[in-house]
Amino acid sequence: xxxxxxxxxxxCGFISLTSCSQQEQTEQSPAATAxxxxxxxxxLVTFSEQQQQVSGIKLGNIKNISLSARVVANxxxxxxxxxxxxxxxxxxxxVRSINVKEGEYVQKGKVLATIENPExxxxxxxxxxxxxxxxxxxxxxxRQNTLNKEQVGSRKKFEQAQTxxxxxxxxxxxxxxxxxxxxxxxxxxxxxxxxxxxxxxxPISGFVNEIAVNIGTYAQPGQDMFxxxxxxxxxxxxxxxxxxxxxxxxxxxxxxxxxxxxGAPLEAKVFSLGKAFEGDSRMATxxxxxxxxxxxxxxxxxxxxxxxLAGKQELPALPEEAVVRYKNKHYIFLKDAPTAFRMAEVETxxxxxxxxxVKPVKQLPDKAQIVTKGSYFILAExxxxxxxxx
Numbered sequence: 300x301x302x303x304x305x306x307x308x309x310x311c312g313f314i315s316l317t318s319c320s321q322q323e324q325t326e327q328s329p330a331a332t333a334x335x336x337x338x339x340x341x342x343l344v345t346f347s348e349q350q351q352q353v354s355g356i357k358l359g360n361i362k363n364i365s366l367s368a369r370v371v372a373n374x375x376x377x378x379x380x381x382x383x384x385x386x387x388x389x390x391x392x393x394v395r396s397i398n399v400k401e402g403e404y405v406q407k408g409k410v411l412a413t414i415e416n417p418e419x420x421x422x423x424x425x426x427x428x429x430x431x432x433x434x435x436x437x438x439x440x441x442r443q444n445t446l447n448k449e450q451v452g453s454r455k456k457f458e459q460a461q462t463x464x465x466x467x468x469x470x471x472x473x474x475x476x477x478x479x480x481x482x483x484x485x486x487x488x489x490x491x492x493x494x495x496x497x498x499x500x501x502p503i504s505g506f507v508n509e510i511a512v513n514i515g516t517y518a519q520p521g522q523d524m525f526x527x528x529x530x531x532x533x534x535x536x537x538x539x540x541x542x543x544x545x546x547x548x549x550x551x552x553x554x555x556x557x558x559x560x561x562g563a564p565l566e567a568k569v570f571s572l573g574k575a576f577e578g579d580s581r582m583a584t585x586x587x588x589x590x591x592x593x594x595x596x597x598x599x600x601x602x603x604x605x606x607x608l609a610g611k612q613e614l615p616a617l618p619e620e621a622v623v624r625y626k627n628k629h630y631i632f633l634k635d636a637p638t639a640f641r642m643a644e645v646e647t648x649x650x651x652x653x654x655x656x657v658k659p660v661k662q663l664p665d666k667a668q669i670v671t672k673g674s675y676f677i678l679a680e681x682x683x684x685x686x687x688x689x
Contacts, residue, residue: 342642343635344681356673358634361663364616366649366656369606370546372585374537376601382529383599384503389481391519392416394512395496399525403507410498411507411525414518419481419495423488426474430489433467440464505529533597535567535587537605544583546609547572553587555605566590569607616654621671622647623678631657632670632677640670640677 346356392414399411443460446453475485482498499518509526518524535555539547553567566589573584585607589597622629628644635641643663648656663669670677 344640344677345638347638354673354676357671358668359671361615363613364654365611366614366651367608368612369649370543370609372537372539372605374535376533377536378599382532384527385523386525387523388518394514394516394518399507401507401510405501407504409501412499413496415496423493429471433471436463436467533589537585538582539585541581552608553605555603557601614656616656618671619655621674623674632674634668
């Protein structure tokens with residue numbers, strides 16, 4: 300449907316040569332077809348029968364063609380929550396090293412940075428103290444248990460020893476869990492390897508999107524140090540009007556483009572439909588997952604223009620070459636007389652398999668004959684006559 304200025308100029312030249320050939324034939328033979336009278340209507344284009352034959356003009360009618368019904372929607376690229384991670388320390392400390400750069404890809408478990416806090420030493424000491432107390436409590440329990448069996452010991456002391464063991468075991472387990480969460484191995488602590496630093500690791504694989512600290516910064520719990528995103532699972536969040544939402548279904552194909560990124564449309568597939576309207580906008584959300592996402596330039600937050608293919612339906616259509624673009628509008632040509640064609644403005648819709656949906660702006664005459672092939676030759680003749688008038 301789109302035509303360049305070069306194409307129009309070539310067609311104008313072709314038609315000019317045809318006109319010259321006709322003039323020579325007219326001068327040589329009185330039986331030649333007479334030149335058409337110039338039109339006074341800006342929408343009427345004269346095109347001799349011989350020009351029509353040379354240009355291969357064909358006529359037809361608007362017919363209902365099975366095309367994909369497309370719902371236009373806007374939205375943006377988003378990441379699901381499990382593909383985005385904000386990392387902050389469980390215990391505050393001074394940042395001693397940063398081992399990554401922004402934009403770097405990291406694997407899950409990689410050490411991003413280390414922080415230092417003397418309180419870590421106290422935590423490990425407390426763990427060792429509790430471990431020793433548990434060992435003493437277990438020995439006392441065994442002693443009291445033996446005396447209780449021989450009925451020479453106090454029942455109360457036996458029960459107290461039993462309680463002490465349970466308390467110390469629970470305390471040791473809690474401290475061991477705390478150390479493990481901080482990235483410190485209890486076994487290493489038991490072996491005497493006490494440390495004042497803790498490693499900050501990546502909870503997911505992905506790209507380092509943001510580093511919010513530097514060496515010497517005091518990192519606090521709840522304050523983000525890093526952000527990691529996994530762009531391999533980007534999806535679309537599209538906004539669909541209420542009148543179109545009933546046409547939506549899981550599994551439908553989506554074609555989308557980014558306003559500021561050139562290239563062929565990309566594909567996605569609907570995997571979830573919203574269950575409520577967004578505020579007062581009377582729009583609902585449609586979620587679609589990208590198909591074969593190999594484009595490294597797609598980022599979360601990018602705005603997209605999309606078309607959702609909502610099944611097949613019969614739509615009035617013409618061959619794509621029947622519709623021309625002129626002064627930012629779309630037109631077709633109707634045969635008005637044996638040597639005249641009239642422009643009629645149309646609105647276009649779905650384009651598929653060489654056909655395009657057309658909606659005439661004004662009602663067409665009954666049994667109107669429409670140019671289905673050769674429309675650009677007629678448009679070139681019109682543009683040539685306009686240049687000549689100027």
